[in-house]
Amino acid sequence: MFKNFVHTRSAKGLLSCVTVCLALISMNVWAGETETFVGKLKNHYEKTRSITAFSLNYHFLNKQFRSHGYWDYQVPNRVMSVRMVEVDLDKKHFYDNDILYGPGGEILDRVQFQNDTHSYFYEKNGNYLGKRYFNEGLGNFDRFMHYHAFNIDFIVVRPLLDEANVADNITLRRDEKAGTTTLTHKNALDHVVDYEFSNNSLQLLTINNKTRKALYVYDDYQTTRGITFARQVKKYYNGETVPAYISFNDKFEIIEEVDASKLQLPPGYGPEVQAGDGILVAKEIATGLYLVTDSAAWRNSVFKVNGDEITVFGAAGYPELATKTINLIRAQFPEKKIRAIHVTHAQEADIAGLGVFAKQGIEILADDYSIAAIKAYPDFANDIEDFKFTVIKDEQLINGARFYILESMHSKRQSFVHFEREGIIFQADFLHIAYDNTIPKVIPNYTRAFIDFIRDKQLKVNRIVGNYQNNNISLEVMNKTYNSLM
Known part of the structure; x- marks a missing residue:
């Protein structure tokens, strides 16, 4: 009887060990699969990862400009903006010319830029600021890139590809029926972000920043001068089912640096706009x-x-x-x-x-x-x-x-x-x-x-x-x- 008891206990222990080992093997395979998929993405984006300076021309349609600024509240309208940007990621220089075409022929032609020492915002048409300008501060580059990175699929995925601790900060799940793989990334800002990729092409399909309640949908991939990127980006916020913005990327080019002539105020501008005291x-x-x-x-x-x-x-x-x-x-x-x-x-x-x-x-x-x-x-x-x-x-x-x-x-x-x-x-x-x-x-x-x-x-x-x-x-x-x- 004693021998049978020992044998039974040993069998149960062995079974438990096998279960644990299988679970560990399964976990290691899953973690390994995540690292393998991230490796595939790095190879897929290899041609673009060395790009540090570029220009982008794009236009976009606003569902609402500054929210509820409709011509007719019963028929929400969209207005169009044309944007031309130049960016140097290493130097943290940028130039951004945003031309908004409002109802009734209103044209707002705005510029912001950052060089080594300052970042300013001014108008070309003088509609609201005249010759005055805003001092945006050198932190403006990061604010600018946080917004504009989402327009370019191979730029916006870089935090995911640069993650040093894949095992702890990235998880993977597959949808075999849809043919997609989603990587969930807890990034340096503690935001939880889902990146959905096509299994066949490895192209980015969507980004869902769950922390900010922002969804970006990438479509119409085309190749120009050997670089493949999404030409259309739809942007949804706060759970809305209609995109707030629909962006169309018209022209992307690799450049040496931002044109120096664009990184300064035109002659005759000033003074700087001072903040109001708020005292009525x-x-x-x-x-x-x-x-x-x-x-x-x-x-x-x-x-x-x-x-x-x-x-x-x-x-x-x-x-x-x-x-x-x-x-x-x-x-x-x-x-x-x-x-x-x-x-x-x-x-x-x-x-x-x-x-x-x-x-x-x-x-x-x-x-x-x-x-x-x-x-x-x-x-x-x-x-x-x-x-x-x-x-x-x-x-x-x-x-x-x-x-x-x-x-x-x-x-x-x-x-x-x-x-x-x-x-x-x-x-x-x-x-x-x-x-x-x-x-x-x-x-x-x-x-x-x-x-x-x-x-x-x-x-x-x-x-x-x-x-x-x-x-x-x-x-x-x-x-x-x-x-x-x-």
């Missing part, structure tokens, strides 16, 4: 009419005092701005009531702070189309029943302020207000004039239509207050703007 102040610009702005004047609004009531114009860009504006007015006029706020048009940058006004019972003045768009704005869904609206009509006069509602290529309905006695206009996005009064080289057709309207109506104009940047546009500057090239 109210200045009386006409009897009972006050301009609200801070030291940078990026966002401007006005309010008009009529007896014991106050109407605000253009202070609903974002919740913090709305709160600060309300607090400023109440501190300056504690005995008066803020009755209403006027909304020029219902794009996110102009309405995102409306909830602050609505919660305090302040009614919203807008045309009927803009009211419908505000009601459809997703962030207001839970509180929209608390919003109080008053529909304004074209040419309606309220306490010395006459409202005009235009059909515009910037927004389907867009209004401005003319303070008739004072000869002051408050407008948003009809007239883009930089803080330094630089006349833009190219203007959209809706700007010319706006100026034509003012002239046809023979409106008295002493000053135009822009919701953005320039709060003191003269009649002379407006007239010179009209003659800019279309």
Whole structure:
């Protein structure tokens, strides 16, 4: 009996050992398979791994530019950008010329670059910055590459291929039915990123950054000058089923270095844009009419005092701005009531702070189309029943302020207000004039239509207050703007 017991225990021990050993062998094979597949990828990308300086021309379609900036909220539109970049990965130099074609002929021609000592952002057309420029800091190269690397499949896979600890930081799974292999990489930023490859071609199919909730889909592979790369990249964010961007890679070239002439500001540019202090102040610009702005004047609004009531114009860009504006007015006029706020048009940058006004019972003045768009704005869904609206009509006069509602290529309905006695206009996005009064080289057709309207109506104009940047546009500057090239 004792011998049988010993034999049984030995058999069980042997079986357990075999099970453990098989599991270890299975794990080693799986880990080995991961390293083998990574090795295959390194061979596949061998021709491109030595590329350290390149230029890329591409264009892309935005589902939304700066989010909810649609011409018609019911039919979300896309706008096109053309981008030309030059990059030196070793020197951390780059040049990026981004030309955005907005509705109505708006052309934003922006440039950013980084050399050994500085990184600046400026405009060629002068639409918003004029001759001023932003100092982006030398960390801008990394920010730039984080965004642009996703446009080129053989660049964006490099963190995966350069991983030194494959066994601990990369796992592999196969989908035999789909014919794909997915490598899950925990990268240096502690992001968990899935890279999906075709088993046959080893071409990158998708990247899913689970940490950032960003999905990139690569397609239309073509070979030019011996380099194969995806010509189309679709970019999805936050679980959306429709791509926010669709990029098309038009031309890729290996270069020696970034053109030195592109790594400096053009003559005549300056000064550098200084950050605003964020402290709102109210200045009386006409009897009972006050301009609200801070030291940078990026966002401007006005309010008009009529007896014991106050109407605000253009202070609903974002919740913090709305709160600060309300607090400023109440501190300056504690005995008066803020009755209403006027909304020029219902794009996110102009309405995102409306909830602050609505919660305090302040009614919203807008045309009927803009009211419908505000009601459809997703962030207001839970509180929209608390919003109080008053529909304004074209040419309606309220306490010395006459409202005009235009059909515009910037927004389907867009209004401005003319303070008739004072000869002051408050407008948003009809007239883009930089803080330094630089006349833009190219203007959209809706700007010319706006100026034509003012002239046809023979409106008295002493000053135009822009919701953005320039709060003191003269009649002379407006007239010179009209003659800019279309």
